[in-house]
Amino acid sequence: MTDSAARAALVRLVRDEGRRVLATLARVTGDLPLAEDAVQDAAVRALETWPRDGVPAEPRAWLTLTARRRAIDILRREAARAGKEAESVTEPDDVAPPPETVRDDLLRLVFTCCHPALAVETQVALALRTLCGLSVAEVGAALLVPEATMAKRLTRARQKITKAAIPYTVPADHDLPDRLRGVLAVVYLLFTTGYAPTGAARPELVDEAVRLTRLLRELMPGEPSVLGLLALELLQDSRRAARHDADGTPVLLPDQDRGRWRRDLVEEGVVLVGEGLRRTPDRPDPYVVQAAIAACHALAPTWADTDWAAVVSWYDVLLTVADTPVARLNRAVAVGELAGPAAGLAAVDAVDDLAGYPLWHAARAELLARLHRFDAADVAYAAALAIPQDDAQLTHLRRRRARLADRTRT
């Protein structure tokens, strides 16, 4: 292993174990911010001493002990400043709590960080900071927010968690489906922010989102929506190497070199889709269905050989449980492949509410071009480009429009 690889492996170990230690310490102290400070200190110390002294035989026990001592120090110091007796923190007894306890602690941590009383962008930041163990600077960099701004946002979040007493619990059964939906929405937002369909991808965010989803699967095995989300992420991420050419220009699905797709991720994703479908025979789960659509693409040898009838059918299923304009648009595009551009254009035109969505205009442009209505296609691209959007997507749409002009000439 190279030094940097060894360092990365060490950071990963400290993060993974640190998260478990944090979850347990937060329960023991009843104070998430305190636990975070203590675990942060322990992690810093681990990264200082382990490379020199060697990784301890039980890294988690080491981190737990160090973090607990640190928590006690912090409490004593605060108590001394306030002129009060230190509240007693249980002295380290169960340094290695049983796996079920750690599992429950981690779930509590997940539901606290993704509590609906926190703004969604705050939940995303907390997920990266607390659940993924990134530093404040790393969270800021990942979400393109200056470090100072991110530090303020996280401090406010921690204050709200403490002052408003956001509970450190797994929601009761009757609240669980709703709350889990919220958690998954945050994790998927993390994924899509990094995946950026046409913009600049941030693979580190994608990696964190996938890791977090894998953790959720460990914590809630057999939960269909978690299986579906993990499958969806893996199937989309399997295309990572093919999504950009050597210059970093985005390459769309029809033009991707499918030989560069990660077959291992495709296989894992497809198996998860199957399991998710078996567990939801009565009521389809939106993530499982989206993953099934992704699987249709992942298993097709070429764009033209995609089973479009299956894709359209899955979109029909998806619309019964999650009817969104974007899902309708994607269905319409699939109809275009199945039944030809005229049918596709009619289907795209039938989708309301997307006049402000650049990719709706771009889909129209594409279908119009295939019908050799090049002028109308150009007008549609112009409409797409007139909508405010990020630079990477603008560049991408300009390129498609330029290619259209080339086609017109030949």
Add this chain to the structure above:
Amino acid sequence: MPQYAAIIYSKDVDWTLPEYATDMKEYNEFGQAAATVIRGGAALYQTSTATTVRVQGGKGGDVIATDGPYAETKEALTGFYLLECADLDEAIKLAAQIPGAWSGAVEVRPVIDFGG
């Protein structure tokens, strides 16, 4: 246990008028249902009865009393409860049972515990 102020923003009316008897009955029902956790509270007369006081130039300065509420909004601050709950989830559940939340909104804010 933490305490929360459940601050009610709703239609700006005189709740003592007979036409609001149904509302008052609903509030009474909430008061009884939540009696064990309600630590205080009050209903307020409408904002047309409010006077907003400012002291110009800081302490000891000129007292400026103006007619009307601090902020003119469609929904007005019409009352509050002081609730003692285990955590925010419980406070949110209770707030959802306050009639004001059904047509207006209820802001839930943790109360500072100064100790002692």
